[in-house]
Amino acid sequence: MMSTRDRNGSVWTEARADLDGLPGGRGLNIAHEAVDRHLAGGAAERVAFRFLAKDGTRREMSFRELSEATSRFACALEALGVGAGETVFLLAGRVPELYVAALGALKARAVVCPLFSAFGPEPIQSRMAKGDARVLVTTPALYRRKVAGLREALPSLEHVLLTGSAEEGSAVGAGSDGVRSLTTLLEEAEPTYTIPDTDPEDPALLHFTSGTTGAPKGALHVHEAVVAHHATGKIALDLRPGDVFWCTADPGWVTGTSYGILSPLTNGVTSVIDEREFDAERWYRTLEEEGVTVWYTAPTAVRMLMKAGRELPRRFDLSRLRFVASVGEPLNPEAVIWSREVLGLPIHDNWWQSETGGIMIANVAGQEIRPGSMGRPLPGVEARVGRKTNGGLELVDEPDVEGELLLRKGWPSMFRTYLHEEGRYRSSFSGEWYLTGDLVRRDADGYFWFVGRSDDVIKSAGHLIGPFEVESALIEHPAVAEAAVIGKPDPVVGEVVKAFVALHPGHEPSEDLQLDILGHARKRLGSVAAPREIDILDDLPKTRSGKTLRRLLKAREMGTPEGDVSTLEKPA
């Protein structure tokens, strides 16, 4: 009989056979599977991306045009002397250049690291420093506002390539310090490029994710990940030839890369890319006007649509939609009911994280959906519930018991390391199992249900925010002596970041000071990671060893029992 492991292995072997590989058996490169291989298959003139720009204009790019543009980018990188394994950071909104740069860098075997453009200078600096940024692709405005002031702290950053016109670039310093116009570079580069031999284990993508302690971790993925990007797009998102797909996630988050860029391309379908931020009316109009057939969004966005009322969607024809999926946090039952009534379709929630590189557990097409559940493991994925013991790990077979979600090692898009932190990487495994950090339970039919995080990481609008990163920024404020940050439950975004601070002697609590600290945090961190609320306390509860008790602050905030407080330094 075939073991589970062999069965999982054969699922991925079959999925790999659905891809082409580089011509002449020269390996596997994500960009070849996403772009160049479609040129021979008669799909060259098919629309790869439909960009909806901020100014309301619409620009289509065929697979052939995308192939040429990405080849130009790869040639430009080569001309700059940027080689295999060097990191290209992307910091921009959802503009065409970002997509071209990501795929062009993959062609040149550079490592791509997309950053969210709403990050403040601090998260940008810590990620670029840790990721050994050699190249940054960004817009003139973002460069001026967020990066120009960091150049001295980022000595490895040699090339800054600016989107937009050469004039806009000059206005923010193009021409010196390695700052150049990307537009000019692309115009001067050749539109053809032969992807060099690529080992499936060559590094390809770097996604930063937050932990409870320390700086964010850089989860490194390899070119073989494309096997999972491709297969999971088919299985979990039901992508089929002729589909028009809209993933609403920003490439600054892993969803916006694996499914906002790569998976629809490898599957040869057309992607809609909306540069603008959430707006309920425009979103419905986009679904209608673009004829979206498969839509991948987030529970937070669904709840924001619900807030806009039931009258609005009636004005739009959403009949082209065939499949709707969501990711980021559990989907509440009200949202599931709303979707059936308003969209006429159920929402298929699924689960994965930066480290897994692709969807692992999902409510898939044609199977019963359990509202609130993340679904069942995809073929090729073995998921279990486990409990850490003194000796290691105990697998829980009983249904409906809470424990940590475990995945058996070996799927193609599994991260290969945390960059420069091999120890941290190793400690996220126990034997054959990857420890996800998410607490779940599994019901008797194999559906998994999210319970919470096993650590203090905050989940806001589906994104992980590390309390340590926020606390570090807060204590840089001259009045703040200590800070602790928690996730406060919120009906729309899941959790919002809430901070508690204690002041240095000589500073008195006041509304002005509170707002000053808030402004300081937003300037450093950007709106994504900055607290929405700040409470000033006399002092923060700590253990005798001096560790701040975030959990106790959270229990107080929620009015739940505080649990064992016997180790408190100062009983509250």
Place this chain on the structure above:
Amino acid sequence: MNESHQARVQAGIRDAFRRIAPEIDLDAIDPTANLRDEADLDSVDALNLIVLLDEKLGVEIPESDYGQIATLRDMARYLEARLSDEPES
């Protein structure tokens, strides 16, 4: 143009911004540029801003009108046109 409306709207916008994005110097923002870009507001900030403007000025902004308040200038004009003559208590 009703000057007291104008003044009340300006004060309302300033107060709402001070609470949501105190780091923003409204005087330094291009009044014709996209406000969310200029002030780095995310979707939650934008919704909170609308709630605060309603609290402060008594102008409820329906979702379908969000497109009309994309810049600082448009936002002020929109609010001025809808402000009731009775000051909010």
